Amino acid sequence: MRAPFRLIAAPLALLGMAAAPPGMDAKNPTCPAQPGWGSTKAMTIVKKKVDGQTVLVADGAIDNGLLPRLSQALAADPDIAELWLRSPGGSAEVGNAAGLLIRKRYPGLVTRVPAGWACFSACNFVFMGGNIRMVDKGGLFMVHMFTHVADRATVKDEIKQDADGAVDMIADIEQSSAILASQDNDFLIRMGVSRKLLTDVMYQQKAVASGEDQSTRRCLTQKELRDYNVVNAE
Numbered sequence: 001m002r003a004p005f006r007l008i009a010a011p012l013a014l015l016g017m018a019a020a021p022p023g024m025d026a027k028n029p030t031c032p033a034q035p036g037w038g039s040t041k042a043m044t045i046v047k048k049k050v051d052g053q054t055v056l057v058a059d060g061a062i063d064n065g066l067l068p069r070l071s072q073a074l075a076a077d078p079d080i081a082e083l084w085l086r087s088p089g090g091s092a093e094v095g096n097a098a099g100l101l102i103r104k105r106y107p108g109l110v111t112r113v114p115a116g117w118a119c120f121s122a123c124n125f126v127f128m129g130g131n132i133r134m135v136d137k138g139g140l141f142m143v144h145m146f147t148h149v150a151d152r153a154t155v156k157d158e159i160k161q162d163a164d165g166a167v168d169m170i171a172d173i174e175q176s177s178a179i180l181a182s183q184d185n186d187f188l189i190r191m192g193v194s195r196k197l198l199t200d201v202m203y204q205q206k207a208v209a210s211g212e213d214q215s216t217r218r219c220l221t222q223k224e225l226r227d228y229n230v231v232n233a234e
Contacts, residue, residue, distance in 0.1 A: 008051045008082060031219040035118040035140055038086035042066070045073045053081040062090030062122045067097055074106055082110040083130065089121025092146060096122075096187055099129030103191065107131050110233070113139035120144070120217070125184075128191040132233045135225055142219045143197075145205040146184075197228040 025033040043060035056073055074080060083102070089095075102109055111130030113119045115138030119127050124143060127133060135141050184202075188195050201224070206216050225231040 008053055008055065025217075027214040028217040028219075029215070030221075031140065031142055031217050035120070035142060035219075036086065036116045037088040037118040037120050037123075037140075037142070040088055043069075043087060043090075045069055047073065047077065047080070054079045055082040055084055056080055057084045057086075058126075059086045061088055062095050062098070062126065064091055064094060066091075066094050067101065070098055071101060071105075074102075074109070080106075080109065082112050084112050084114055084117070085119045085123055085127050086113070086117040087119055087121075087123035087126075089123055092122045092125070094122065095125035096183065099125040099127070099187065099191065102126070102129030103131065110134060112136070113141060115139050118142050118219075125187060128188070128193050128230070133231050134233050135222070135231050137222065140219050141225055141230060142217055143202050143205070144217050145202055192232075193230055194228040197230065201228070 023033045025031050025035075039060040041060050042063040043058055043066050046057045046059075048055055048057055054077060058070070074083075102111065109130055110132040111127045112134045113127065113136065115136040118140035119135075120140075120142040121144060124141065127141070184198060185195055188197060201218055201220070205218055220228070220230065222231075
């Protein structure tokens with residue numbers, strides 16, 4: 001059986017890891033200029049003993065091959081108590097699938113963002129898969145609005161060269177965006193997280209920086225994390 005929940009104290013100190021440097025991002029004033037979201041390479045999953053309990057430390061981008069690696073790591077040891085996450089994001093579909101895997105197969109697993117670490121974008125959905133969810137003070141749960149048109153230059157070029165083709169492309173983007181929004185909404189309902197996280201926060205962010213307001217990211221406060229039921233343990 002998986003180990004019963006017990007709070008692991010001061011995780012970064014026990015691992016000898018430093019917190020992210022202070023200083024806020026001028027374009028994204030709710031977030032640090034250098035968020036501790038770890039490696040941009042494919043996510044690594046390392047088992048460690050911390051405060052007498054077994055934890056998985058997941059660090060890096062959420063790549064297309066993550067799901068089998070995560071599944072194998074969790075299945076290999078029934079005593080794993082927590083999954084610690086540090087990630088700049090990656091594949092939204094894989095993040096969603098990983099969160100569903102955690103909730104379905106490992107309902108006792110704690111997901112955690114330690115102090116000084118950031119869980120951004122697709123990482124949010126992995127994190128929300130935990131039945132018990134914790135963001136330590138100093139940890140960052142960072143969200144944004146998804147986009148299928150990050151490369152605006154390509155879209156503009158398509159419009160100039162082929163207006164009919166551009167209309168078709170925009171229609172495809174609209175359909176894909178609607179499907180993804182529906183999937184995100186369904187996911188939050190299943191995970192017990194308030195759908196207002198989408199409408200009040202995520203969907204209020206710009207997908208692409210433009211004009212005077214260059215903000216595209218939002219770091220939730222501890223109060224917001226509790227209010228939207230993103231976290232349910234301390």
